[in-house]
Amino acid sequence: MNKASRKGEAIVLLSGGLDSATAAAWALAEGYSVTAISFDYGQRHRIELRAAKDVADDLGITDHVSIAIDL
Numbered sequence: 001m002n003k004a005s006r007k008g009e010a011i012v013l014l015s016g017g018l019d020s021a022t023a024a025a026w027a028l029a030e031g032y033s034v035t036a037i038s039f040d041y042g043q044r045h046r047i048e049l050r051a052a053k054d055v056a057d058d059l060g061i062t063d064h065v066s067i068a069i070d071l
Contacts, residue, residue, distance in 0.1 A: 006031030006032075007030060007031045007032050008032060008033070009032060009033045009034075009035065010027040010032035010033070010034050010035070011034075011035050011036075011037060012024040012027060012034055012035070012036050012037070013036075013037055013038075013039075014036040014037065014038050014052045014055060014056060014061075014064065015038065015048060015051075015052055016038070016047075016048050016049070016050070016051025016052035016053075016054070016055055017048075017051070020052075020055075021055045021059075024036060024055065024056070024059055024061065025059055028059060028060075028061070034059075034061050034063070035061075035063040035064075035065070036052070036055075036056045036061050036063065036064040036065070037064075037065050037066075037067060038052040038053075038064070038065070038066045038067070039066070039067050039068075039069055040066055040067065040068045040069070041068075041069050041070075041071045042070070042071060049066060052064070052066075053066075
């Protein structure tokens, strides 16, 4: 579960990589309620979407949305 919001809400574009995972962890540590958004653009390596889900789960982010887009 997300930390109680002290500062408001934050949206983090979560790819599953180190940079976006760090941004999400920082926002949580600062007291933001985090919504994570990932994009399914038909990437060949589906592991990216799985990694994003795993990061969200590991950080306790319950509001994680995956948006499918057609490129």
